[in-house]
Every structure is written in structure tokens, then in C-alpha cells.
Amino acid sequence: MNIGEASKASGVSTKMIRYYEQIKLISPALRTQSSYRTYADNDVHTLRFIRRARDLGFSVEQMKALLALWRDRSRASADVKTFALDHVAELERKAAAIQEMIRTLRHLASHCHGDDRPECPIIDEIANASDKEIPEINARFGVSALK
Structure with a gap:
């Protein structure tokens, strides 16, 4: 099947398929x-x-690790479980940071x-906040560090 058909069948855009190939997340397609x-x-x-891994919030690096675990038929399920639970903990940290931002903004708006x-x-709070009060959030709502 061509890239358009693979895209429709997988739910991954053609642009992302090309990107995943470029970064070597997937093997180059036959031509x-x-x-x-x-x-x-x-x-x-x-x-x-x-x-599905992307929908669950895994990064590209994490998806590489997951693919390696998936392909390794001799892996221990405990390794996969640990990997997943580590991701859950990361998501919980991100969710807590987002909830704190929501509380702060609601308080300020009130x-x-x-x-x-x-x-x-x-505006006053944003202009005068100290570094320790501001969680760093990336574009996908990922907390890179809490100061």
C-alpha cells in the first residue's frame, strides 16, 4: 500500500510517517x-x-524504548510495567502542575x-512572580522542571 493508504489505515498522517522515518523511529519504507x-x-x-503510544503521551524517545520492548519477545512484562508506571508518575506531575496553574489563574481572575x-x-502577578513560583511547561503541557 502507498503512504496515503498506510496513513488512513494507521491513523498517522503522511507527514508524521515521513518524520518518523527521518528520525529513524520506523524503518525506511520499501520503494x-x-x-x-x-x-x-x-x-x-x-x-x-x-x-497509540503518542495518544498516551509518550515522547519520541519513550516510543523508541516502547518499540524495542514490543519487539523483544524475551522481555519481562515487569520491565514494561515499570516503564508504564514511570510514565504515569510523570503524567501525574504534569497534571498537578497544570492544576496549580488553573487555581492560580482563577484566583487572579477573581x-x-x-x-x-x-x-x-x-498582569502584576505575572510581572512580579519569582522564579521559584513558576513551573516550566512545554508546548505539550509537559513539566520540564518545577523550580
């Missing part, structure tokens, strides 16, 4: 004489695995008059 990528059922199965005056506790 036709016309240089079109072709995919087999096992490739689609791997792409579905990656899609103290903002929301009128024509320039005074605003939201």
Missing part, C-alpha cells in the same frame, strides 16, 4: 521503481502502535475588576 514508498501490513501495525482601569492583578 517502488518510481521511488514511491510502499508499506506492508506489519508497517501499518507498527504505525498504529506508535499512534481579583481582577475586569473594567476600564489599567490596574490588573493578573
Whole structure:
């Protein structure tokens, strides 16, 4: 099947399939004489695995490790369980940081008059917060560090 068909069958966009190939998360696709990528059922199965891992919030590096565990038929399930529980702990830290941000913003918004005056506790808090009060959050809501 071609890349479009593999994309539809796996739920992974063609752009992401090309990216995963580029970063060596997946093996390079076989090519036709016309240089079109072709995919087999096992490739689609791997792409579905990656899609599900991504949906569960695993990073690319974590997906590489998961793929290695998946392919290693002699692995211990305890290793997979530990890996998953470590990810759960990371997600819980991120969720706690996000909840704290929500509480802070709600509190600040409740103290903002929301009128024509320039005074605003939201802006004041953001401008005057110390480094230790601000959790660092990446674009995917991942906490990189809590100061």
C-alpha cells in the first residue's frame, strides 16, 4: 500500500510517517521503481502502535524504548510495567502542575475588576512572580522542571 493508504489505515498522517522515518523511529519504507514508498501490513501495525503510544503521551524517545520492548519477545512484562508506571508518575506531575496553574489563574481572575482601569492583578502577578513560583511547561503541557 502507498503512504496515503498506510496513513488512513494507521491513523498517522503522511507527514508524521515521513518524520518518523527521518528520525529513524520506523524503518525506511520499501520503494517502488518510481521511488514511491510502499508499506506492508506489519508497517501499518507498527504505525498504529506508535499512534497509540503518542495518544498516551509518550515522547519520541519513550516510543523508541516502547518499540524495542514490543519487539523483544524475551522481555519481562515487569520491565514494561515499570516503564508504564514511570510514565504515569510523570503524567501525574504534569497534571498537578497544570492544576496549580488553573487555581492560580482563577484566583487572579477573581481579583481582577475586569473594567476600564489599567490596574490588573493578573498582569502584576505575572510581572512580579519569582522564579521559584513558576513551573516550566512545554508546548505539550509537559513539566520540564518545577523550580
